Amino acid sequence: MQEMSLIKQDPIIADIIARETERQSNEIELIASENYTSLAVRIALGSILTNKYSEGYPAKRYYGGNTIIDEVELLAIERAKELFSAEHVNVQALSGSPANAAVYMAFLEPGDKVLGLRLDHGGHLSHGHSVNFSGRLYNFVQYGVDPETGMIDMAEVRRVALEEKPKMIVAGFSAYSREIDWDGFKAIADEIGAFTFADIAHIAGLIAGKQIANPVPIFDVVSTTTHKTLRGPRGAIIMCKEKYAKQVNRAVFPGMQGGPHDNVTAAKAVAFGEALKPEFQEYSRQIISNAKALAQSLINKGYGIVSGGTDNHLLVVDLSVLNIGGKEAEQALEAVGISVSRSTIPNDPKPPLNPSGVRLGTPAVTTRGMKEIEMEKIASFIDRALKGKDDVRVLTEIKAEVKSLCQEFPLSL
Ligand SMILES: Cc1ncc(COP(=O)(O)O)c(C=O)c1O
Incomplete structure (x- = not known):
């Protein structure tokens, strides 16, 4: 109803919102400071x-x-x-x-x-x-x-x-x-x-x-x-x-x-x-468990995690092992539909605009209902996308897999 009146009144903005809704629905959100609000909010x-x-x-x-x-x-x-x-x-x-x-x-x-x-x-x-x-x-x-x-x-x-x-x-x-x-x-x-x-x-x-x-x-x-x-x-x-x-x-x-x-x-x-609802405690527990699972899967693939792991919802991945910067990683991941933010690592030898790390967070994927098993899949998408960042065929393949995982865990819009 409200959407219909926006489409009538301002189709340009309505179209932008519709496209952003589709992006949020079909992409994996790993920016540690973002989340999906409820319809009630x-x-x-x-x-x-x-x-x-x-x-x-x-x-x-x-x-x-x-x-x-x-x-x-x-x-x-x-x-x-x-x-x-x-x-x-x-x-x-x-x-x-x-x-x-x-x-x-x-x-x-x-x-x-x-x-x-x-x-x-x-x-x-x-x-x-x-x-x-x-x-x-x-x-x-x-x-x-x-x-x-x-x-x-x-x-x-x-x-x-x-x-x-x-x-x-x-x-x-x-x-x-x-x-x-x-x-x-x-x-x-x-x-x-x-x-x-x-x-x-x-x-x-x-x-x-x-x-x-x-x-x-x-x-x-x-x-x-x-x-x-x-x-x-x-x-x-x-x-x-x-x-x-x-x-x-x-x-x-x-x-x-x-x-x-x-x-x-x-x-x-x-x-x-x-x-304040009891379910929120379970949600918070799952956020941390997912972050630990994501960190461990990346460690298993040879990545460094600043401080060796996580006690909360986020992890900072040290990309030195691949010899690529946080900016290139952010861009390669964006190309497959995974949003992350570049991040400095402590005493970073690289400049802040292209630092040595990326920060990943699990609040948004946990809101979608994803669990530890999906974190392993996401770690694998990340690893493949970073290693195949110059291969359009690999990136296109991963993007399709990202979309299909998102469709298993639809946003409640
Ligand atoms: C610790 C901390 N304080 C303050 C802020 C600023 O919040 P806002 O972006 O709403 O101004 C942020 C945002 O990332 C933050 O991480």
């Missing part, structure tokens, strides 16, 4: 809540007509609190980077010193990279992973923290496949009186699904996107101790943003409701 996103302006917070708005919108926001807050055992939640942040900007604004002054994980060791741009607002506004110092193990070395984090005495320590990542020692970070921060900030954008769904330890009860403040393992709409939330509630809310609005996107808030509430 998308209905909330496309709802008339998008028409409303609601600057402010429930019962304290700067616009009239917000009584019903207040119900949406309060429900999203309640569900997020239950999901993460949070004392306070702000559900208005528009996306991960603006959420992190609000966290810094709430706890720091420009120029303050912050300690975060290096981008090329798995951190995120908003954890202090020089091209990002975070690196420009704040004085970031960084820790990396151990060159031998590929894992965060807490003794090294402590050494840098004691030497630099940052006002805040950031724990979190975009491309790190091991569990984080939240208590260890907290203990180090306590030694120097620093704030603790966890960015769980990647692993929030695994935490909500009770497969990975939860930093929310331990840390001062935690941000997460809602669209990765959490399988909600594009957006973010910020959770903190009650004593920081006011400063966090003030940093989001009026500090960073104007009106919240109420349709997105409703879709976040729907996703949190889905994540």
Whole structure:
């Protein structure tokens, strides 16, 4: 019905959406930060809540007509609190980077010193990279992973923290496949009186699904996107101790943003409701089991995996063994209908635009219902496509096999 009216009104956009729907249906999505939302999430996103302006917070708005919108926001807050055992939640942040900007604004002054994980060791741009607002506004110092193990070395984090005495320590990542020692970070921060900030954008769904330890009860403040393992709409939330509630809310609005996107808030509430169901725990368990199976199948084929494996939904594959770069690998895999993202490996000798690795993640294929056996098939597609990247016949053959596997696990549209 809604689709019909879009086709009538704007056939060009309708056609683009139809083609993207077909692409998503027939291709294997291994980008660790992506997922397929439920129809319920998308209905909330496309709802008339998008028409409303609601600057402010429930019962304290700067616009009239917000009584019903207040119900949406309060429900999203309640569900997020239950999901993460949070004392306070702000559900208005528009996306991960603006959420992190609000966290810094709430706890720091420009120029303050912050300690975060290096981008090329798995951190995120908003954890202090020089091209990002975070690196420009704040004085970031960084820790990396151990060159031998590929894992965060807490003794090294402590050494840098004691030497630099940052006002805040950031724990979190975009491309790190091991569990984080939240208590260890907290203990180090306590030694120097620093704030603790966890960015769980990647692993929030695994935490909500009770497969990975939860930093929310331990840390001062935690941000997460809602669209990765959490399988909600594009957006973010910020959770903190009650004593920081006011400063966090003030940093989001009026500090960073104007009106919240109420349709997105409703879709976040729907996703949190889905994540509160017992099935979500099984889903999260399967994501990790699939990532381990994918890593093992690639190891069996001779590939290196940074840190030797994974405890979460992602793995970083070191392509040095094939002597090809991450960009070429990304392109060869795209040619067969497999989406991945190029990635640096720690202390990468290659440049960031064509680094030595690719990052793979299993949230989206797990949403489709794929299991360990399909991960073996996917590892074989990857291996054959990378080795046959210059042979059109091989690539065409694999593309057909990828499509046929996808058709066994249709998306619920
Ligand atoms: C750890 C982490 N923080 C923040 C972000 C930024 O999120 P967004 O792309 O929604 O701004 C990402 C996105 O990849 C991320 O991985």
